[in-house]
Amino acid sequence: MHFKFPNKHSAVLISLLSLGVVSQAATNEPIQPIKAPTDINAGQAELGKKLYFDPRLSKSGYISCNSCHNLSMGGTDNITSSIGDQWQQGPINAPTVLNASLNLAQFWDGRAEDLKAQAGGPIANPKEMASNHTLAIEVLKSIPQYVVEFKQVFNSDQITIDQVTTAIAEFEKTLVTPGSRFDQWLEGDKTALNDTELAGYELFKSSGCTACHNGPAVGGSMYQKVGLIKPYQTNNPALGRFDVTGNEADKNVFKVPTLRNIELTYPYFHDGAIKTLSEAVNTMGEIQLGKTFNATENAQIVAFLKTLTGEQPQITLPILPPSNDNTPQPQPFN
Amino acid sequence: MHFKFPNKHSAVLISLLSLGVVSQAATNEPIQPIKAPTDINAGQAELGKKLYFDPRLSKSGYISCNSCHNLSMGGTDNITSSIGDQWQQGPINAPTVLNASLNLAQFWDGRAEDLKAQAGGPIANPKEMASNHTLAIEVLKSIPQYVVEFKQVFNSDQITIDQVTTAIAEFEKTLVTPGSRFDQWLEGDKTALNDTELAGYELFKSSGCTACHNGPAVGGSMYQKVGLIKPYQTNNPALGRFDVTGNEADKNVFKVPTLRNIELTYPYFHDGAIKTLSEAVNTMGEIQLGKTFNATENAQIVAFLKTLTGEQPQITLPILPPSNDNTPQPQPFN
Ligand code: HEC
Ligand code: HEC
Ligand code: HEC
Ligand code: HEC
Ligand SMILES: [Ca+2]
Ligand SMILES: [Ca+2]
Numbered sequence: 001m002h003f004k005f006p007n008k009h010s011a012v013l014i015s016l017l018s019l020g021v022v023s024q025a026a027t028n029e030p031i032q033p034i035k036a037p038t039d040i041n042a043g044q045a046e047l048g049k050k051l052y053f054d055p056r057l058s059k060s061g062y063i064s065c066n067s068c069h070n071l072s073m074g075g076t077d078n079i080t081s082s083i084g085d086q087w088q089q090g091p092i093n094a095p096t097v098l099n100a101s102l103n104l105a106q107f108w109d110g111r112a113e114d115l116k117a118q119a120g121g122p123i124a125n126p127k128e129m130a131s132n133h134t135l136a137i138e139v140l141k142s143i144p145q146y147v148v149e150f151k152q153v154f155n156s157d158q159i160t161i162d163q164v165t166t167a168i169a170e171f172e173k174t175l176v177t178p179g180s181r182f183d184q185w186l187e188g189d190k191t192a193l194n195d196t197e198l199a200g201y202e203l204f205k206s207s208g209c210t211a212c213h214n215g216p217a218v219g220g221s222m223y224q225k226v227g228l229i230k231p232y233q234t235n236n237p238a239l240g241r242f243d244v245t246g247n248e249a250d251k252n253v254f255k256v257p258t259l260r261n262i263e264l265t266y267p268y269f270h271d272g273a274i275k276t277l278s279e280a281v282n283t284m285g286e287i288q289l290g291k292t293f294n295a296t297e298n299a300q301i302v303a304f305l306k307t308l309t310g311e312q313p314q315i316t317l318p319i320l321p322p323s324n325d326n327t328p329q330p331q332p333f334n
Numbered sequence: 335m336h337f338k339f340p341n342k343h344s345a346v347l348i349s350l351l352s353l354g355v356v357s358q359a360a361t362n363e364p365i366q367p368i369k370a371p372t373d374i375n376a377g378q379a380e381l382g383k384k385l386y387f388d389p390r391l392s393k394s395g396y397i398s399c400n401s402c403h404n405l406s407m408g409g410t411d412n413i414t415s416s417i418g419d420q421w422q423q424g425p426i427n428a429p430t431v432l433n434a435s436l437n438l439a440q441f442w443d444g445r446a447e448d449l450k451a452q453a454g455g456p457i458a459n460p461k462e463m464a465s466n467h468t469l470a471i472e473v474l475k476s477i478p479q480y481v482v483e484f485k486q487v488f489n490s491d492q493i494t495i496d497q498v499t500t501a502i503a504e505f506e507k508t509l510v511t512p513g514s515r516f517d518q519w520l521e522g523d524k525t526a527l528n529d530t531e532l533a534g535y536e537l538f539k540s541s542g543c544t545a546c547h548n549g550p551a552v553g554g555s556m557y558q559k560v561g562l563i564k565p566y567q568t569n570n571p572a573l574g575r576f577d578v579t580g581n582e583a584d585k586n587v588f589k590v591p592t593l594r595n596i597e598l599t600y601p602y603f604h605d606g607a608i609k610t611l612s613e614a615v616n617t618m619g620e621i622q623l624g625k626t627f628n629a630t631e632n633a634q635i636v637a638f639l640k641t642l643t644g645e646q647p648q649i650t651l652p653i654l655p656p657s658n659d660n661t662p663q664p665q666p667f668n
Contacts, residue, residue, distance in 0.1 A: 263656055332414075
């Protein structure tokens with residue numbers, strides 16, 4: 001190691017890097033195949049899907065979870081920072097919801113423990129959906145078909161925000177993407193990758209990328225400093241874990257993002273400033289590992305990363321139950 | 335007839351009203367069942383579905399056809415007037431795309447001849463998607479999977495706006511909603527409607543509603559003055575056909591909207607000012623026919639109208655092909 005690790009997260013990194021690759025039970029590879037979700041409560045997930053697509057959870061009646069985490073586009077909005085209520089610019093790039101259930105915690109800074117804890121946030125965030133939980137529940141309660149479905153699913157006469165976030169989280173658990181070419185290769189089909197892609201994978205491991213991007217999600221399992229070797233230049237004021245813990249050592253420490261479906265989740269980095277995968281790979285090499293890749297190596301790693309695109313969830317668009325005469329009106333322009 | 339018809343559209347109305355009901359070949363009813371679409375070019379429709387859901391046809395990368403004509407919500411946005419680029423307020427209520435193929439022409443004022451002529455409009459409308467056709471084509475051309483799919487579908491090396499609108503229109507032709515309870519009744523299942531609904535239908539016919547709302551779409555087949563008997567009070571400046579023809583007689587003459595799926599396409603009227611179906615029915619009675627319905631009659635007609643909700647198109651969310659490194663960047667905030 002020819003560089004100094006500046007903080008405690010790097011201590012984890014040292015031990016990981018010193019293993020060479022992170023070997024895991026199932027295979028000798030640092031990346032494991034994604035498994036299809038099990039133990040899904042089908043009723044909750046189906047209701048959760050409706051809620052995920054329902055813009056009536058927003059003040060304007062226009063913005064749903066799917067507006068920013070578009071399941072036609074890798075579970076993201078593919079813009080630098082999201083568009084929220086009144087076209088407000090969001091503070092940070094929207095991460096994908098695909099495989100988010102595999103993350104150790106939610107948000108770039110990990111401030112939400114799990115999907116359920118996360119799901120209440122955007123509804124009431126004035127820069128996102130700009131509603132509030134009381135209003136959102138009032139809307140749902142006014143819609144007869146929702147009342148019936150909540151009752152069926154939760155066996156209760158009340159509709160609560162706890163049920164809403166439970167259902168959305170259950171739906172999100174279904175949003176995993178098994179079956180990528182890389183997973184086919186991991187599972188024994190040695191023809192699934194071509195030579196360039198395999199060379200890219202070897203480089204990804206030998207360069208040390210797998211120290212941080214590993215496990216089934218190829219990320220999502222730890223926090224790490226962005227700019228370990230060289231500071232990352234950004235105008236984005238987010239300071240990552242520091243914003244949660246207040247510890248100096250947590251400055252610029254972010255959740256390592258999943259690289260699953262990375263071909264679909266451009267632009268890259270928490271500030272969304274990196275437009276191409278090629279640039280993301282070079283930047284990572286430079287700021288995290290002090291490595292410069294030549295054009296061939298870069299292309300190989302990019303080719304490998306594109307094999308991480310899995311089968312996208314097949315979603316039948318939900319048909320939302322209509323509002324009732326007494327449903328609170330959406331307020332798009334006031 | 336105890337009222338004077340002020341213009342030539344009313345001449346059509348006179349002859350229709352004097353027939354009592356508009357009898358048609360298939361049944362003796364003024365409304366015919368909706369037929370499942372035939373003669374769909376599957377390749378074009380599948381491509382058109384992608385384009386319909388693709389926000390990259392907008393300047394911001396955020397707005398697609400489905401943003402304003404949400405197929406989870408009856409093909410509308412369920413807000414008074416739509417939200418366009420930069421959260422601009424649209425000029426008029428967004429009509430449903432469901433069964434729009436049955437309309438004699440497109441838009442409230444009929445200014446687009448058909449679905450294909452319509453589809454180019456919103457992409458380049460600065461208040462809607464705010465892109466332009468050159469840029470939209472440049473975006474599509476930069477995306478390898480689109481290039482392949484256009485070539486397969488249109489057997490041409492070029493991507494043109496003509497192909498884009500052809501494909502979108504073909505997809506829209508699939509968006510019909512057969513199978514409503516009313517259609518089941520029309521097709522002979524006399525148990526499909528209850529007594530209240532049947533009473534509502536009888537009133538709908540005997541009051542003269544079917545003079546304008548008839549045919550398979552229960553509308554969409556003619557232009558009529560809004561406010562035949564009594565002016566319709568609105569702050570909306572749209573003047574309907576007059577804006578197209580410049581003829582005085584066309585002031586406040588609008589395409590008669592379809593009443594298919596009317597339960598889903600609130601709010602009502604071209605200005606979106608009418609929030610409930612009950613209010614829409616009373617207003618129509620008053621301003622078009624000089625009739626006042628009592629509460630029972632109103633409830634019966636509303637109950638009938640709700641039987642016009644058909645099977646909603648089952649849409650599998652398209653997975654959009656990712657942008658390429660050279661795809662023009664979306665411009666949400668500048
Ligand atoms: C206006 C845009 C917007 C809307 C609407 C929105 N999100 Fe997000 N979402 C974001 C952004 C931006 C972040 C990252 C915020 C951060 O990390 O501080 C995020 C983060 C997340 C995460 C964490 C993913 C990860 O890897 O950390 C999940 C899960 C998520 N959103 C789900 C949802 C759900 C469920 C809804 C609807 C209830 C929703 N989002 C609505 C923009 C949005
Ligand atoms: C020390 C930990 C660490 C190492 C080593 C590392 N990464 Fe990362 N990686 C991160 C973190 C943290 C981020 C989030 C950066 C940000 O958003 O600002 C990230 C982001 C990325 C992204 C963008 C993900 C997204 O969705 O925006 C890519 C691609 C990536 N890394 C690839 C690599 C490659 C290739 C290597 C090896 C050359 C590598 N990483 C090495 C921690 C690491
Ligand atoms: C920003 C909102 C918005 C977007 C985006 C939008 N529309 Fe519309 N659409 C409207 C409004 C508002 C009208 C009514 C305009 C008028 O009649 O003058 C309309 C009218 C229509 C009509 C006519 C229906 C009828 O009964 O007359 C069709 C069909 C249609 N749109 C299809 C599309 C397609 C296809 C796209 C994408 C290429 C699209 N729309 C994008 C708001 C939108
Ligand atoms: C003379 C023609 C005519 C007659 C008769 C008529 N309508 Fe209409 N109807 C229209 C027109 C034109 C509109 C569009 C009004 C507007 O948008 O401003 C309309 C709109 C509606 C709407 C709202 C549709 C929407 O999507 O916004 C409903 C509901 C409706 N009519 C029901 C009825 C009923 C019930 C009757 C009989 C009591 C009736 N109409 C009689 C022409 C007519
Ligand atoms: Ca991203
Ligand atoms: Ca409407």
